[in-house]
Amino acid sequence: MNTPLLELRAVDYAYRAEHPILQNVNLCLSAGERLALTGANGSGKTTLLHLIVGLCKPTRGQIIAFGKLRQTEADFWEVRIKAGLVFQDADDQLFCPTVAEDIAFGLFNLGKTTHEVERITQETLDILGISDYAGRITHHLSGGEKRLVALATVLAMQPDILLLDEPTTGLDEQAQARVVQILQGLPQAMLIVSHDRDFLQQLTGNVMRINPCST
């Protein structure tokens, strides 16, 4: 059997000791598998994605990613290259003056040449149907436009796992349909957080519900 790409074993998390957010979360994601995470507002879905990429550390339990137990910042630095997180708030993702620079940033960090970066950037924009966005000022984009660009920054990196936090929030029908079509065609494993049942149903029947902790 294939080793899972990602495993969470008995993970607990609390921002403040007296207020647990996640308790005994177990999860397993294999190559090519898509898993939807649902649950009430505040149940800890975003927190779970942040734990996977090391933005917060479990108070108990283990995160095993790409075959290794991950604990240190160096461990999670490696995880973040292979697991791309699309943040719930696109403003947390986008920080460069222009759209092209935002997409190029991660690609240059991967050691791509300028020529490769330009090619991948334009290809990614084309796939998302936003070919003319390259020179636009990121700060001036609308909420839905930023969301598409945030997705572009992650898709361009071709990570092994896509961690998608409410990827369709604010998108119009046409953009949403395009995102569904793109995600359906991708081979990567995905963890998808969304409140949109129709959207999730188009991508996976594999659903895990996160229940709020009782304190």
Ligand SMILES: Nc1ncnc2c1ncn2[C@@H]1O[C@H](COP(=O)(O)OP(=O)(O)OP(=O)(O)O)[C@@H](O)[C@H]1O
């Ligand atoms: N940095 C933080 N410090 C303290 N508490 C936090 C922090 N971030 C989130 N929380 C709290 O943790 C809980 C879980 O938040 P989280 O964003 O993970 O939920 P969620 O399931 O993604 O919610 P939603 O569906 O509304 O996006 C909430 O009660 C939230 O207020």
